[in-house]
Amino acid sequence: MIPNTNYNNLKDSYLFYNIAQKINAYLKEHEGTKLYRMGIGDVSLPLCDAAIRALHEGVDDQSKKETFHGYMPECGAPFLRETISGYYQKRGVSLSSEEVFVSSGASDELGDILDIFGKGKIVLIMEPAYPAYVDANVMSGNTIIKLPAGKENGFLPSPSDLEKGISPDVIYICSPNNPTGAVFSKAGLKEWVDFANETEALIIFDAAYEAFISKDAVSADGVALPHSIFEIEGARTCAIEICSLSKTAGFTGTRCGYTAIAKDLKRGGMTINDMWVRNRTTKTNGVSYILQKGAAAIFTDEGQRQIHENIDIYKNNAKVLMEAVDSLGVWYTGGENAPYIWMECPGGLGSWEFFDRLLIEHQVVGTPGEGFGKCGEGYFRFSCFGSPEDTVEAAKRLKSFH
Amino acid sequence: MIPNTNYNNLKDSYLFYNIAQKINAYLKEHEGTKLYRMGIGDVSLPLCDAAIRALHEGVDDQSKKETFHGYMPECGAPFLRETISGYYQKRGVSLSSEEVFVSSGASDELGDILDIFGKGKIVLIMEPAYPAYVDANVMSGNTIIKLPAGKENGFLPSPSDLEKGISPDVIYICSPNNPTGAVFSKAGLKEWVDFANETEALIIFDAAYEAFISKDAVSADGVALPHSIFEIEGARTCAIEICSLSKTAGFTGTRCGYTAIAKDLKRGGMTINDMWVRNRTTKTNGVSYILQKGAAAIFTDEGQRQIHENIDIYKNNAKVLMEAVDSLGVWYTGGENAPYIWMECPGGLGSWEFFDRLLIEHQVVGTPGEGFGKCGEGYFRFSCFGSPEDTVEAAKRLKSFH
Numbered sequence: 001m002i003p004n005t006n007y008n009n010l011k012d013s014y015l016f017y018n019i020a021q022k023i024n025a026y027l028k029e030h031e032g033t034k035l036y037r038m039g040i041g042d043v044s045l046p047l048c049d050a051a052i053r054a055l056h057e058g059v060d061d062q063s064k065k066e067t068f069h070g071y072m073p074e075c076g077a078p079f080l081r082e083t084i085s086g087y088y089q090k091r092g093v094s095l096s097s098e099e100v101f102v103s104s105g106a107s108d109e110l111g112d113i114l115d116i117f118g119k120g121k122i123v124l125i126m127e128p129a130y131p132a133y134v135d136a137n138v139m140s141g142n143t144i145i146k147l148p149a150g151k152e153n154g155f156l157p158s159p160s161d162l163e164k165g166i167s168p169d170v171i172y173i174c175s176p177n178n179p180t181g182a183v184f185s186k187a188g189l190k191e192w193v194d195f196a197n198e199t200e201a202l203i204i205f206d207a208a209y210e211a212f213i214s215k216d217a218v219s220a221d222g223v224a225l226p227h228s229i230f231e232i233e234g235a236r237t238c239a240i241e242i243c244s245l246s247k248t249a250g251f252t253g254t255r256c257g258y259t260a261i262a263k264d265l266k267r268g269g270m271t272i273n274d275m276w277v278r279n280r281t282t283k284t285n286g287v288s289y290i291l292q293k294g295a296a297a298i299f300t301d302e303g304q305r306q307i308h309e310n311i312d313i314y315k316n317n318a319k320v321l322m323e324a325v326d327s328l329g330v331w332y333t334g335g336e337n338a339p340y341i342w343m344e345c346p347g348g349l350g351s352w353e354f355f356d357r358l359l360i361e362h363q364v365v366g367t368p369g370e371g372f373g374k375c376g377e378g379y380f381r382f383s384c385f386g387s388p389e390d391t392v393e394a395a396k397r398l399k400s401f402h
Numbered sequence: 403m404i405p406n407t408n409y410n411n412l413k414d415s416y417l418f419y420n421i422a423q424k425i426n427a428y429l430k431e432h433e434g435t436k437l438y439r440m441g442i443g444d445v446s447l448p449l450c451d452a453a454i455r456a457l458h459e460g461v462d463d464q465s466k467k468e469t470f471h472g473y474m475p476e477c478g479a480p481f482l483r484e485t486i487s488g489y490y491q492k493r494g495v496s497l498s499s500e501e502v503f504v505s506s507g508a509s510d511e512l513g514d515i516l517d518i519f520g521k522g523k524i525v526l527i528m529e530p531a532y533p534a535y536v537d538a539n540v541m542s543g544n545t546i547i548k549l550p551a552g553k554e555n556g557f558l559p560s561p562s563d564l565e566k567g568i569s570p571d572v573i574y575i576c577s578p579n580n581p582t583g584a585v586f587s588k589a590g591l592k593e594w595v596d597f598a599n600e601t602e603a604l605i606i607f608d609a610a611y612e613a614f615i616s617k618d619a620v621s622a623d624g625v626a627l628p629h630s631i632f633e634i635e636g637a638r639t640c641a642i643e644i645c646s647l648s649k650t651a652g653f654t655g656t657r658c659g660y661t662a663i664a665k666d667l668k669r670g671g672m673t674i675n676d677m678w679v680r681n682r683t684t685k686t687n688g689v690s691y692i693l694q695k696g697a698a699a700i701f702t703d704e705g706q707r708q709i710h711e712n713i714d715i716y717k718n719n720a721k722v723l724m725e726a727v728d729s730l731g732v733w734y735t736g737g738e739n740a741p742y743i744w745m746e747c748p749g750g751l752g753s754w755e756f757f758d759r760l761l762i763e764h765q766v767v768g769t770p771g772e773g774f775g776k777c778g779e780g781y782f783r784f785s786c787f788g789s790p791e792d793t794v795e796a797a798k799r800l801k802s803f804h
Contacts, residue, residue: 001571001604002670004520007677042472055461055692063454069655070444104506104686112514112683118406119521135684139517169403202403206629246687253471254464255690268404268469275409282537283513284506286646288657290457291462291690 006141013131019355026359035359036394038382039367040322041178043250045313048306050297058293062143066334072286075277076102076258080292083299083353084258087294093230095260100288101276102295105257106208106244107132112283113204113240113259114140116275117170124168126157127373128179130206132173142170148375155180155333156188159195167199173219174206175230176213179372179381180342181334185219189232196238202267203239205229211248211311213337225337228260236262247385249298249307249337256287256295314339317384317391324395325382339384342369346401354380362397415533417773421757428761436798437761440723440784441769443580445652447715450708452699453651460695474688477679478504478660479622482694485701486660495632497662502788503678504689504697507659508610508646509534514685515606515642515661516542518677521675526570528559529775530581530744532608536575544572550777557582557735557744558590561597569601575631578611581738581774581783582744587621598640604669605641607631613650613713615739627739630662638664642674643680649741649787651700651709658689658697716741719786719793726797727784743784744771748803756782 019039027033029298039317059069075081081097088095103109114136117123121142125133126149138146145168149155155177173192175184184192196203210227229235241260245251265272278285297303318335325332325343332343345354351368358364369379384391418459421441429435448459463469477483483499490497505511516538519525523544527535528551539546543705547570551557557579575594579584586594610630619627631637647653667674682688699705720737727734727745734745747756753770760766771781786793 001523001575001602002520003518003672003674003677007672007680010680018425046467046470052461052465056458059457059461062449068448071654107687108685116405118404120418121403132684200403214495231719252473253691268407270405270409272405278409282534283510285509288690289655290692294770
């Protein structure tokens with residue numbers, strides 16, 4: 001047998017490898033030097049008390065015959081599906097518990113969801129982008145159209161930026177965005193929803209960073225920023241929303257997420273929610289009872305209060321870094337409603353030139369924008385997941401950059 | 403966009419639905435009647451103490467900054483990969499930790515692994531079979547060849563049972579088998595390994611029930627029964643082994659498993675281990691640290707002792723049921739080295755006729771063999787995962803069947 005030859009078309013991503021190489025080379029020459037790592041995409045704060053307590057309870061339940069859970073329902077435990085449906089309801093989004101699927105996390109779901117697409121699809125990916133969108137579609141043999149974004153549209157492209165006649169089957173949107181931190185307004189998102197409904201495209205909406213949108217955040221038109229694509233009229237007939245507790249609640253190493261697919265979403269006469277039920281019941285045996293117990297605790301009042309205390313720490317890191325970037329007088333986006341700051345490199349420097357100088361002259365590490373797509377050249381990403389102390393010091397050093 | 407139309411070719415499995423309907427109808431007429439459910443495929447005993455303790459420790463680690471784990475390595479935590487490699491080593495199987503991948507369970511892995519195959523493959527499935535093998539391949543649009551097994555080969559077909567000229571790309575083998583409980587001998591498995599190496603096919607070996615093979619179990623030739631396909635010479639160049647802690651350690655609702663892919667396995671010039679690394683790093687963010695901590699405890703001496711106490715309870719249930727089947731004087735397989743007994747229906751009854759009579763006359767529930775493929779007609783499956791008390795009563799009632 002000849003296996004899936006699409007894997008031969010995957011390009012190796014050297015971004016994080018190159019960063020590691022440069023850091024190692026620097027540390028070899030400057031042994032013991034402390035670096036301020038603002039490139040990290042992983043969380044650093046432990047799980048909140050409510051989640052820990054629920055996880056312990058979940059483990060205890062598995063220790064006794066009376067409370068032991070065997071196979072879980074493949075699409076999610078009813079108690080968690082209902083809880084998440086209620087979470088949407090609080091924001092005015094009406095999704096039934098059968099429209100919410102519990103997942104092992106957004107990354108897993110972004111991989112698995114391609115089974116629904118079928119083969120030979122045209123897939124639109126806005127760049128700069130999370131590299132896994134591209135790789136998963138290369139593995140499936142889909143045709144990828146990259147839509148480069150830039151400063152001129154605040155890294156938030158609209159369907160009018162597409163070349164005429166291009167009609168993608170699938171459109172990936174990540175908002176708040178990784179890596180740019182830019183957030184679509186309701187009006188901006190409505191353009192994509194309308195476009196998808198008109199062209200019968202399917203939107204994959206990655207909402208992994210929704211919890212970082214500030215409480216009273218509004219777009220330029222004074223309208224509240226959307227946490228969910230289902231806040232937009234028409235989304236029920238075109239969008240799949242993939243959500244995560246990784247950044248919201250520090251679940252990167254604990255794993256649990258959810259996916260919303262309205263029952264109105266039909267393509268080619270097929271109901272996507274039914275297809276996903278069939279996929280889950282065939283290809284999984286559900287998510288761990290213990291993890292679902294922990295995840296449910298995040299959505300209680302206590303859990304929400306506690307996770308927002310952590311999110312506020314990260315958001316304060318962002319504020320500290322934004323002040324530093326402000327002092328450099330360069331353009332940037334993100335930071336306000338996202339854990340990432342996406343800045344223009346000062347003095348017209350290239351992404352890697354700025355990286356080298358920050359590392360060598362200031363011992364600060366960030367991520368060169370060029371690693372997220374060609375249009376990221378000349379830009380740089382800072383993450384806000386580091387410790388407050390390191391962030392304060394990194395910001396101080398950044399301010400002194402000239 | 404037109405989604406994956408292969409989903410339209412899926413057949414609904416009415417097996418468990420029909421069973422539920424018949425039970426409900428019976429209970430409606432005989433309110434309050436106690437049924438003895440020997441059809442259940444889920445475990446009933448709670449997790450062992452070693453796993454519970456490790457899971458609690460895992461949760462505690464996630465509560466403190468110093469011990470908190472963010473993103474786990476996508477292919478598995480080194481501590482667990484090494485532990486599983488050591489578990490194989492104890493049985494004389496040499497697999498490096500890089501040849502072992504931690505998974506969310508066999509069911510998930512049996513779904514995900516199809517990405518490696520690519521499209522348009524010819525897939526051989528021995529029947530009676532676990533229905534998900536068929537459904538996952540229908541979703542991919544692969545061509546399925548069913549190889550019916552029967553009493554004449556002890557439900558353990560060999561390559562010589564294949565029609566001449568048939569050369570499958572992928573061969574599914576489940577041993578100990580669900581639903582038949584039959585176990586391949588080393589010699590029987592060697593035939594398939596040789597066939598796969600000669601024809602460049604890929605074997606997917608489902609070893610979910612390996613822990614049920616008794617300590618000193620041998621096949622008719624006096625040779626020990628294989629727990630792993632990697633006990634067979636030549637397997638490193640043709641097989642992927644998918645394993646589970648679900649039945650071994652009661653993890654059906656806790657979720658963790660593992661997959662072994664030797665680095666020697668190449669097809670079409672591609673190294674399957676490399677492809678799986680690329681798949682995992684793109685399409686997952688690894689398995690929960692907490693669950694991996696719990697899984698590792700299963701492989702300690704204490705954990706092994708404790709899980710085998712539970713397995714022995716299930717194996718004793720099997721013994722009780724086998725005595726009853728013996729007394730009916732019908733042919734059967736399984737039970738000795740598997741948690742399933744696969745019996746011929748007494749008196750030449752059809753699968754569903756026997757089901758109806760057992761339910762109505764004896765209040766015992768099992769699974770009609772016809773539900774696992776046409777060649778299962780006239781056979782019946784009993785599972786050994788019920789409570790010892792219920793099993794004893796079910797056996798008593800079965801004995802009185804005439």
